[in-house]
Amino acid sequence: MGKRLKGFDVTVKDVSRAYGNFKALDDVSIEIRKGEFFSLLGPSGCGKTTLLRIIAGFDSPDNGVVLLDGKDILPLPPDKRQVNTVFQSYALFPHLSVYENVAFPLRLRKVPAGKLDAKVRDYLHLVQLDNHMDKKPSMLSGGQKQRVAIARALINEPSVLLLDEPLSALDAKLRQNLLVELDHLHDQIGITFIYVTHDQSEALSVSDRIAVMNQGKVLQIGTPYEIYESPATDFVARFIGETNLFPAVVKQCDPYEDYYMTTLDIPALGTEIKVTDYDNLAVGQHVSFTVRPEKLKITGHQPTRVGKDINLFRGIVEEPIYSGFQSKYYVSLENGTVIKVIQQHANYMDEGPDIDWKDQVFVSWSAEDGYIVEVVDS
Amino acid sequence: MNSHMQEKRGRRLGITYSAPMGLWLTFFFLVPLCIIILYSFLKKGLYGGVEWEFTLTAYRQMLNPNFMRVFLRTLWVAALSTVITITLALPCGYAMARSRHQVMWLALVIIPFWTNSLIRIYAWIAILSSEGFVNEALKALGVIGESLPLIYNQGAVITVLIYMYIPFAILPLFTTIDKFDFQLLEAARDLGASKPESIFKVLIPNIRSGIITAVIFTFIPIFGAYTVPLLVGGKDSYMIGNIIVDQVTKTRNWPLASAFSLVITVVSTIGVIWMMTSTASERARLKAPAQVVDANGGIS
Ligand SMILES: Nc1ncnc2c1ncn2[C@@H]1O[C@H](COP(=O)(O)OP(=O)(O)OP(=O)(O)O)[C@@H](O)[C@H]1O
Ligand SMILES: [Mg+2]
Numbered sequence A: 001m002g003k004r005l006k007g008f009d010v011t012v013k014d015v016s017r018a019y020g021n022f023k024a025l026d027d028v029s030i031e032i033r034k035g036e037f038f039s040l041l042g043p044s045g046c047g048k049t050t051l052l053r054i055i056a057g058f059d060s061p062d063n064g065v066v067l068l069d070g071k072d073i074l075p076l077p078p079d080k081r082q083v084n085t086v087f088q089s090y091a092l093f094p095h096l097s098v099y100e101n102v103a104f105p106l107r108l109r110k111v112p113a114g115k116l117d118a119k120v121r122d123y124l125h126l127v128q129l130d131n132h133m134d135k136k137p138s139m140l141s142g143g144q145k146q147r148v149a150i151a152r153a154l155i156n157e158p159s160v161l162l163l164d165e166p167l168s169a170l171d172a173k174l175r176q177n178l179l180v181e182l183d184h185l186h187d188q189i190g191i192t193f194i195y196v197t198h199d200q201s202e203a204l205s206v207s208d209r210i211a212v213m214n215q216g217k218v219l220q221i222g223t224p225y226e227i228y229e230s231p232a233t234d235f236v237a238r239f240i241g242e243t244n245l246f247p248a249v250v251k252q253c254d255p256y257e258d259y260y261m262t263t264l265d266i267p268a269l270g271t272e273i274k275v276t277d278y279d280n281l282a283v284g285q286h287v288s289f290t291v292r293p294e295k296l297k298i299t300g301h302q303p304t305r306v307g308k309d310i311n312l313f314r315g316i317v318e319e320p321i322y323s324g325f326q327s328k329y330y331v332s333l334e335n336g337t338v339i340k341v342i343q344q345h346a347n348y349m350d351e352g353p354d355i356d357w358k359d360q361v362f363v364s365w366s367a368e369d370g371y372i373v374e375v376v377d378s
Numbered sequence B: 001m002n003s004h005m006q007e008k009r010g011r012r013l014g015i016t017y018s019a020p021m022g023l024w025l026t027f028f029f030l031v032p033l034c035i036i037i038l039y040s041f042l043k044k045g046l047y048g049g050v051e052w053e054f055t056l057t058a059y060r061q062m063l064n065p066n067f068m069r070v071f072l073r074t075l076w077v078a079a080l081s082t083v084i085t086i087t088l089a090l091p092c093g094y095a096m097a098r099s100r101h102q103v104m105w106l107a108l109v110i111i112p113f114w115t116n117s118l119i120r121i122y123a124w125i126a127i128l129s130s131e132g133f134v135n136e137a138l139k140a141l142g143v144i145g146e147s148l149p150l151i152y153n154q155g156a157v158i159t160v161l162i163y164m165y166i167p168f169a170i171l172p173l174f175t176t177i178d179k180f181d182f183q184l185l186e187a188a189r190d191l192g193a194s195k196p197e198s199i200f201k202v203l204i205p206n207i208r209s210g211i212i213t214a215v216i217f218t219f220i221p222i223f224g225a226y227t228v229p230l231l232v233g234g235k236d237s238y239m240i241g242n243i244i245v246d247q248v249t250k251t252r253n254w255p256l257a258s259a260f261s262l263v264i265t266v267v268s269t270i271g272v273i274w275m276m277t278s279t280a281s282e283r284a285r286l287k288a289p290a291q292v293v294d295a296n297g298g299i300s
Helices: A048-056 A098-108 A113-126 A142-154 A172-189 A200-206 A224-229 A234-239 B003-040 B057-062 B065-098 B102-114 B117-128 B133-140 B154-179 B183-190 B195-206 B208-223 B227-232 B240-249 B254-286
Strands: A010-019 A022-032 A037-041 A063-068 A083-086 A160-164 A192-197 A209-214 A217-222 A244-256 A259-266 A271-277 A286-291 A297-299 A310-322 A326-333 A338-344 A360-366 A371-375 B042-044 B050-054
Touching: A010 A048, A022 A048, A022 A063, A022 A209, A022 A217, A037 A048, A037 A200, A048 A083, A048 A160, A048 A192, A083 A142, A083 B183, A098 A113, A098 A142, A098 B195, A113 A142, A142 A160, A142 A172, A172 A192, A172 A200, A192 A200, A200 A224, A209 A224, A209 A234, A217 A224, A217 A234, A234 A244, A234 A286, A234 A371, A244 A271, A259 A286, A271 A371, A297 A338, A310 A338, A326 A360, B003 B042, B003 B254, B042 B057, B042 B254, B057 B254, B065 B102, B065 B154, B065 B208, B065 B240, B102 B154, B117 B133, B117 B154, B117 B227, B154 B208, B154 B227, B183 B195, B195 B208, B208 B254, B227 B240, B240 B254
Parallel strands: A037 A192, A037 A209, A083 A160, A160 A192
Antiparallel strands: A010 A022, A010 A063, A209 A217, A244 A259, A244 A286, A259 A271, A286 A371, A297 A360, A310 A326, A310 A360, A326 A338, B042 B050
16 A cells, blocks of 8 residues: 655643642653654653643643644644544444444545545555444454554554553563554654553664653653663653663763763762763763663673773672573672673573572673763762 | 353343343222223123123213214323423433533432422412412502413313423433433534534434433323322313213213223333333444454455
8 A cells, every 4th residue: 555644843832731739741742753663661651641642732742832844733632633532542433333333433524435445445554454344342452543543543644652551461572563554554654653551662773763761851862872872861761661870970081082981980880980971071070870780791701802891890709690582680799789781692502501599700891881861979 | 262152141040130121010990900801801890890791882982972082182281291391301301411410410300209290280380279379469460450360271181291301301311311422512513514404413313212212201190190190180171081081980980990090001012012112122223233344444
């Protein structure tokens, strides 16, 4: 179905929404580009649905503006906005068949019978439900319901599709499949998707850009890579993937090639470490230091040659967790601090992982793999 | 213990549970009904009662055009009052279901039942009569010079009937609307429906069973009403219920009274059957078991 629609950009500016004294949205500003697959990611209760409902028109902000294609849509009722929603619980009409659910928007607009039928079949085909059109929603599986909801939301040819955790009611395996389908669908029709999720792996795998939210605030907006590799705050670093995060104080900061080699004093590790950073940080500044577990190397024997930009620690394996393609180790360092290490098993191992519980190990990472998250004070 | 035996025991227990209900229905519904059917085919006794002689006289008398007029009027009054009652009860039930003070609203709907219905009808007489509140208030305000004829006519009958039976419509409507998923209305708005369209195309079809129950609960008692037309109606408001009372107490034609009672029972029964079949089919429509749903959600 060579269907390509026109996506609009969405601008959310200074939007706040309070319920009583509770700020569900606190001065939120986001610019979403035409045709983008944009995710709102954050823990439960952070205001994702509230923001989506404001864009759809079911709720209005206390202040701020929402622009669609440059035009203020806040005065418009939901039925007059070129935006459609896939609801978290699908909200399919139980009294109508699959076919009639999808035809519902067209019937409202009094589309002539022939054109209506062709279009409904077209969209049912798009979501691969050709064989289920006469069923009632109650007779469908979760994944099928979700696809009816998508077809129904798309048939009005909106410029923006809002998806509120559309996969959260499904099991993990199905979720993966549908996520890939959703991504294909987005590439195929080309409209803007605003995708709400609290699942960071979902957001990372399909989004063009992500806004990470917490407690009604947007903490960071960026590509999945930016968000993962250079989190803007401690919260983002912890929420996206796994990480080792420690408070630190800047000891020294010297130019090094085209960035700065920074020496941090980390009380939790009981020592100083080296990390490269683009900013010239003032000595004595308090910061957070993070290094992802998969960036750490773990060996059973002491590395013979250690470069000056390698941070090396000795420790005891407290808990090895084998999960097929990788192992995760909780390593207790000499001063008692526990650090997470993930080791990929790229090669076949005759006798299983060579590192075991209570083994003495060496953990190391290069200065380039660490990251300075947040300047705690100024 | 195998499940077959359990099932059998369950069925026997089921009979025990339903026995009191069955006895109740037999003594207070089935037996009187049989007596009515029997009496309607007997000869009228001179001072009331019946003589034990088979005859169709009562049914022949019923076809009298005057009686037919009353029958049609009763249908009309019942239908009109029911339509108005439901139209008023729907928004009430909706507002109650969406309100945060459901218990308070429910109490307010139920409180009038604490007062005897006759007293409530007399209250309406005090409100509507020529020296009643409404007329006196309008006169005091100078809106009218002479009392309006607000009572002893069909308008008064319909008004009071609506008042009497609206709680019976509100309660079933409230219960079904309360179970309704209001997000469906948002979905409808999202897909391009105006507010009225979302109500008529999504809410109403999904609360059909509640509407039908409300219709039955108001239409059947109104169809058999006699105190309201007797107390606040005029000559133009005589209804089947009044015929029955008059045939028993004044004309002493018990077979004819029985025949009219039977008419009310038949009309009511048709209504109940209609309600049961349509709610049953609705349930079948909505809750049909999933047939073939492939394990991976139908991804091919
Ligand atoms: N109508 C309301 N009245 C009062 N508080 C509300 C209302 N709607 C939402 N909230 C509050 O606002 C906050 C944000 O809610 P929202 O539904 O946007 O969260 P969310 O990010 O979508 O969470 P989830 O992932 O659980 O769906 C929550 O703490 C919630 O309790
Ligand atoms: Mg939500």
